[in-house]
Amino acid sequence: MKSHNFITRDESAMYYECGYSADNAILLRFGSELKFITDSRYASEARQLCKKNIAIEIIESGNIQLEAITQIQKHNIKYLQFDPTRMCVDEYFAIKDITILEPNPNFTQEKRMVKTDEEIMILLESQRLNLKAFDSFAKFIAQEGKEKDEKFLWYKISDILSNFGQFPLSFEPIIGIESNAAKPHALPSDRTFLQNGDTLLLDCGLKHKRYCSDCTRTALFTDKDFTFNKNQDFSNLQSHKKDSPLSWQEKQKIYDIVRKAQMNAIQNLRSGMSGKEIDKLARDVIEQSGYGKYFLHSTGHGIGLDIHEMPFISKRSETIIEDGMVFSIEPGIYLENVFGVRIEDLVVVKNGRAEILQ
Structure with missing residues (x-):
């Protein structure tokens, strides 16, 4: 005892x-x-x-x-x-x-693991501030991002997130252009430049009242438009003669599979499930689509005062999910040296179901 x-x-x-x-x-x-x-x-x-x-x-x-x-x-x-x-x-x-x-x-x-109502409200505000930073960064990318290298973009998102030092960062931002997005925790390079037709993966978060936020988006950059929303249309690549091992149809397919996997987990998870049962909701979608070996990490992790804390949403997690728990749902597909997609949101379990913090 x-x-x-x-x-x-x-x-x-x-x-x-x-x-x-x-x-x-x-x-x-x-x-x-x-x-x-x-x-x-x-x-x-x-x-x-x-x-x-x-x-x-x-x-x-x-x-x-x-x-x-x-x-x-x-x-x-x-x-x-x-x-x-x-x-x-x-x-x-x-x-x-x-x-x-x-x-x-x-x-x-x-x-x-089980957050109080006050903690959930702080986490919600933390994530809202984080998503606001995503919007500000998207505007910068649309106006000035072309031909900027990853390291410069890393410094820029870090500045936006901290808001002149007002907010500590939850972790060092992860930013990957095109094939670098196939590294789940890519380090920024000063030799990889953002060009028309590139995909850009951004994973970042900040701390509000000590509580962490976390979000990942994968988005397509063109001269016409740039946004971090989850409706990404790769058919825009038809007008760009970009040298890539994958066609725009293949990229769209992979992106849509990841999005479907995430939504399947969010919509169907319930309190009383184990972490591994929720992981399976996302993983099954990717495996049944033929990309199972390219999903290289767990589906999610708890978040709060630490960026990674219990409960873990993984193939091995026996933790039983309860109302009041807050965690990420972040499936991904990573084709080494070619292309990578990850989509991440935070959810809180209320009345037995998941609600996205946004």
Whole structure:
């Protein structure tokens, strides 16, 4: 049986529990009381910003690990829950002989899987701000994007997302032109330039009140039009003599399969399903279309204070989906060195069904 007592250095877990975090801190829970141990650089802010309606003690120390040991011994803590995927070896060996450490992988994420109404509203606003950045970037691409390289476009979307530093980024944006879009986590190149008839994949997000957003769109760039909406018409390529291993019909087919896979998962997922059952809703569409080996990753991941958190929507996930969970649905097809498509939205489960955050 797992103890309610725990130890963590995870900043998202700290913030969730007490409303503040620091990169050099340890959070302990002993029963109903929290102990936030940090050094003099952060102690003052911790006293100001930690929640006032909880039982918490801010402890300032020049050696936070030694102080944690002192607190465990002082309060005679017999059992202490920890996350073996996050605790470092040094800390484990320093503590293991003074209390019984109970391993519980990702226990702090499990606590956060079902979001409160307030968290869902923050996530909704975060995603709305993200989609607004997509619109602003699309306007820039339409007016000035031609012949710009990926690295320049990466810097541009980063600036738009942050809004002059107002919003931290959820993760480093992913931007891929044409064959680079076939790399699910492509790095931007300064030797790949946006040309008429290219497809552009953009995956990015920002943080609003610490909560992450995430979205991916794949769009066709021509002189006539550019938009990140999900109605992409590749027949426009008929008027562009572009050297490509794929015809416009083949590109349209692949794009439409990915979109169908995403919508099949969103429309048919239900609370009570496992993560792997939802993954199958998207994966079956792609496999039955003959592109199964080109779907290289999971269908989705939870999102909140971390960009990737539980629940995971994967072939192996046994997690049962409940109302209040928020996660991505993002199938993709990637033909190495040729062409790639991914479409991603965030959904929240309400009344047993998925609603897109937009």
